[in-house]
Amino acid sequence: MAAGVATWMPFARAAAVGWLPLAQKTMPKPPVDKKSRSDEILFVNVSGLRFQTWKNTLDRYPDTLLGSSEKEFFYNEETQEYFFDRDPEMFRHILNFFRTGKLHYPRHECIQAFEEELAFYGIIPEIIGDCCMEEYRDRKKENQERLAEDTEAENAGDAPLPPDATLRERLWRAFENPHTSTMALVFYYVTGFFIAVSVIANVVETVPCRPIKGSIKDLPCGEKFSVAFSCLDTACVLIFSFEYLMRLYAAPSRCDFARSVMSVIDVVAILPFYIGLVMPENEEVSGAFVTLRVFRVFRIFKFSRHSQGLRILGCTLQACASELGFLLFSLTMAVIIFATVMFYAEKGTKGTTFSSIPASFWYTIVTMTTLGLLITAIHYQLLIQLLMSLYFHLQYLFMWGHVGLSDLLSCCVPQDGDGDSTPLCVKNRSAFEHQHHHLLHCLEKTTNHEFTDEVTYSEVCVTDSVGFRTSRSTSLSSQQGATTTCCSRRAKRRAFRLANSTVSVSRGSVQELDTLHVTKTPAGTQYPQSRSSLNARTENLKLNCDDYTAAIISIPTPPANTPDESLPNSPAIPGILRNSRSSTFNTQETVKISSL
Amino acid sequence: MGLVMGTFSMQSNKQDRTYRKDKIDDDFEMSIVCHRPEGLDKLEAQSNFSKRELQVLYRGFKNECPSGVVNEDTFKQIYAQFFPHGDASSYAHYLFDAFDSAHSGSIKFEDFVMALSILLRGSVREKLMWTFNLYDINRDGYINKEEMTDIVRAIYDMMGKYTYPALKTDTPKQHVDAFFQKMDKNRDGVVTLDEFILSCQEDENIMRSLQLFENVI
Numbered sequence: 001m002a003a004g005v006a007t008w009m010p011f012a013r014a015a016a017v018g019w020l021p022l023a024q025k026t027m028p029k030p031p032v033d034k035k036s037r038s039d040e041i042l043f044v045n046v047s048g049l050r051f052q053t054w055k056n057t058l059d060r061y062p063d064t065l066l067g068s069s070e071k072e073f074f075y076n077e078e079t080q081e082y083f084f085d086r087d088p089e090m091f092r093h094i095l096n097f098f099r100t101g102k103l104h105y106p107r108h109e110c111i112q113a114f115e116e117e118l119a120f121y122g123i124i125p126e127i128i129g130d131c132c133m134e135e136y137r138d139r140k141k142e143n144q145e146r147l148a149e150d151t152e153a154e155n156a157g158d159a160p161l162p163p164d165a166t167l168r169e170r171l172w173r174a175f176e177n178p179h180t181s182t183m184a185l186v187f188y189y190v191t192g193f194f195i196a197v198s199v200i201a202n203v204v205e206t207v208p209c210r211p212i213k214g215s216i217k218d219l220p221c222g223e224k225f226s227v228a229f230s231c232l233d234t235a236c237v238l239i240f241s242f243e244y245l246m247r248l249y250a251a252p253s254r255c256d257f258a259r260s261v262m263s264v265i266d267v268v269a270i271l272p273f274y275i276g277l278v279m280p281e282n283e284e285v286s287g288a289f290v291t292l293r294v295f296r297v298f299r300i301f302k303f304s305r306h307s308q309g310l311r312i313l314g315c316t317l318q319a320c321a322s323e324l325g326f327l328l329f330s331l332t333m334a335v336i337i338f339a340t341v342m343f344y345a346e347k348g349t350k351g352t353t354f355s356s357i358p359a360s361f362w363y364t365i366v367t368m369t370t371l372g373l374l375i376t377a378i379h380y381q382l383l384i385q386l387l388m389s390l391y392f393h394l395q396y397l398f399m400w401g402h403v404g405l406s407d408l409l410s411c412c413v414p415q416d417g418d419g420d421s422t423p424l425c426v427k428n429r430s431a432f433e434h435q436h437h438h439l440l441h442c443l444e445k446t447t448n449h450e451f452t453d454e455v456t457y458s459e460v461c462v463t464d465s466v467g468f469r470t471s472r473s474t475s476l477s478s479q480q481g482a483t484t485t486c487c488s489r490r491a492k493r494r495a496f497r498l499a500n501s502t503v504s505v506s507r508g509s510v511q512e513l514d515t516l517h518v519t520k521t522p523a524g525t526q527y528p529q530s531r532s533s534l535n536a537r538t539e540n541l542k543l544n545c546d547d548y549t550a551a552i553i554s555i556p557t558p559p560a561n562t563p564d565e566s567l568p569n570s571p572a573i574p575g576i577l578r579n580s581r582s583s584t585f586n587t588q589e590t591v592k593i594s595s596l
Numbered sequence: 597m598g599l600v601m602g603t604f605s606m607q608s609n610k611q612d613r614t615y616r617k618d619k620i621d622d623d624f625e626m627s628i629v630c631h632r633p634e635g636l637d638k639l640e641a642q643s644n645f646s647k648r649e650l651q652v653l654y655r656g657f658k659n660e661c662p663s664g665v666v667n668e669d670t671f672k673q674i675y676a677q678f679f680p681h682g683d684a685s686s687y688a689h690y691l692f693d694a695f696d697s698a699h700s701g702s703i704k705f706e707d708f709v710m711a712l713s714i715l716l717r718g719s720v721r722e723k724l725m726w727t728f729n730l731y732d733i734n735r736d737g738y739i740n741k742e743e744m745t746d747i748v749r750a751i752y753d754m755m756g757k758y759t760y761p762a763l764k765t766d767t768p769k770q771h772v773d774a775f776f777q778k779m780d781k782n783r784d785g786v787v788t789l790d791e792f793i794l795s796c797q798e799d800e801n802i803m804r805s806l807q808l809f810e811n812v813i
Binding site (some may be wrong): 007008009011012013014015016017018019020021022023024025026027029039055063099100128168315321432436439440443446447449450451452453454456457460461 | 651652656678701708715716724731747756759760761771805809
């Protein structure tokens with residue numbers, strides 16, 4: 001129930017007087033309130049800081065530690081106060097929640113500590129007020145990401161390998177954490193060096209060199225020293241291929257490795273060479289082949305294994321993917337608009353460069369980027385976000401120093417918004433709930449109808465035509481104790497005695513009907529008028545507080561006269577087992593049925 | 597002339613014993629009303645509650661409605677939370693009218709306390725009179741079938757859709773007919789206050805149940 005509703009309970013109950021002249025049945029007895037009615041001030045000592053509050057304030061939330069009888073465990077007889085050995089600063093916020101009904105998240109506090117306090121006091125974080133919810137969510141996400149990195153770092157940690165590690169494991173270790181062995185370090189630097197060499201060679205071979213003797217035209221160096229360059233290229237590709245194959249061999253999960261971004265980059269970097277090998281010396285095709293060589297530039301991305309900063313950048317970009325996408329989209333829109341405008345503006349003029357709209361694109365793009373105004377405005381937030389996350393990540397990395405984080409691109413954890421603290425279970429029903437149940441019970445008596453739930457209701461609609469005898473008594477339900485805690489579940493306690501049908505059921509206390517049990521009673525047990533609470537029926541039905549099972553009503557039938565026949569499944573209520581054997585059955589069976 | 601004006605203002609001051617401050621803030625579109633109730637002593641004298649009980653009541657009231665008044669929407673929201681199965685808004689509307697004796701559109705703490713005082717601590721006759729007032733929607737002194745049907749339908753609405761046995765469309769009507777059968781002594785189609793009180797006093801169930809909520813506070 002929402003905040004503060006407990007305060008209005010006396011009013012709601014008083015308003016029930018209005019139903020009394022209409023009531024068709026006698027009203028149930030009100031719950032006996034053993035505790036004294038007068039309000040008192042409670043003293044709560046939290047690590048030396050003494051708080052005082054009305055008892056009623058704490059009673060507003062009977063599902064929490066302070067609102068339930070659980071706080072009695074912390075009561076100190078000598079000092080007549082409740083003592084908690086917890087953080088007194090945090091307790092302020094907790095107590096304010098009781099007072100105002102709104103939970104605020106203090107910005108200066110660590111989110112983990114805050115959640116722990118909430119868990120201790122039995123308050124779920126989801127009720128944090130709107131004012132603080134966003135801050136809370138952001139901090140939580142940050143924290144989770146940090147934790148994920150943490151666990152990854154631990155997993156990829158420096159712990160020495162067990163002595164019986166296979167060659168594969170050693171190899172993988174060497175690749176992932178190069179500093180663990182000298183060989184790995186050497187290999188790491190060698191590959192790095194060759195990546196650099198390869199990239200530089202790609203660049204240099206296009207630079208015009210002095211022409212060879214006898215020719216006038218400037219040649220690009222690539223053609224002048226074609227042999228040298230091709231040897232260099234071959235050597236690099238060989239080394240890269242060797243590295244890739246070794247990694248593939250050493251990877252614990254080859255499929256995952258093959259699908260990872262880094263390996264894709266590796267493949268793309270060396271593929272052009274091999275394609276060139278198999279390509280015939282065909283004029284047309286070699287043109288396309290030349291284009292493929294462009295992909296050699298992707299070798300530069302191989303540096304991301306060597307640079308954690310690059311990986312962080314990649315991770316951040318991935319995190320900001322949606323913003324980037326939007327940015328690109330809006331840029332495209334702007335470009336098209338302005339290009340169109342320019343084209344039509346210059347249409348009449350002769351000799352204009354804006355011969356068509358696409359021709360205007362280049363002008364528009366250049367102008368926009370040169371001006372930079374639009375870019376900066378949109379980029380601003382993106383930049384800030386990038387820089388902040390870079391800063392945090394690098395700071396974190398700096399603190400952890402040499403720990404080699406394995407592929408950081410996987411650090412972008414999926415969004416997970418649910419709180420991980422669960423409210424403490426209150427075993428005893430509070431006075432408030434008793435009163436609430438009594439109120440609902442009075443309403444039932446007034447109208448001579450009972451609350452039930454959707455499933456029962458739909459089943460009853462089916463049986464309506466057949467006119468089964470049903471018997472029930474609810475007089476016990478409001479006075480029995482500990483099985484249900486909430487009014488909505490109270491309605492689920494029903495047992496139908498269907499005269500000629502074979503399965504009698506009762507509903508347990510469940511939150512959701514995940515699995516349904518059909519319980520058949522042993523022969524000879526006379527079911528009493530059985531809508532009584534679970535306590536009375538525990539031995540027959542094996543239902544208890546912790547047992548999240550619900551037995552179903554199996555409602556047969558088409559309007560058949562002989563329910564003894566076996567009945568087909570009614571399509572209206574899928575998934576419910578129909579069983580209409582005769583009325584004698586010897587064993588108690590439970591049949592599990594998958595959820596609806 | 598000045599004397600007359602002086603006496604006039606003094607007179608109005610005397611009448612206005614309740615410290616009622618209506619601050620209308622022109623900066624905002626709506627007016628912010630802050631109402632303070634009468635003194636504790638006066639309320640204690642007028643109602644059947646002790647000072648402590650009034651303190652408890654007021655603390656709860658003030659916490660939920662810092663402005664000191666409850667308007668109809670808030671009232672409906674509060675009441676609806678006790679009846680999650682169905683729709684409590686119609687019955688809450690009738691309740692609101694019954695609580696708001698001055699028909700001002702909002703319930704002040706005094707209204708709240710007076711109504712609770714009758715319902716929880718009043719005599720049988722007072723309770724029945726209050727209930728009659730609740731049923732008599734147009735406050736004409738008679739309960740006719742339409743009014744009763746509205747009330748009964750509002751009560752059935754609170755049950756919600758999923759009931760056992762299932763609600764039929766004429767269930768409220770049958771209920772109203774049964775009610776009139778019992779209450780309308782002279783069969784003239786309306787129930788007057790005296791008929792109502794008399795019939796209720798004859799019914800043991802009703803008499804007994806009226807004592808039910810006495811220990812609520």
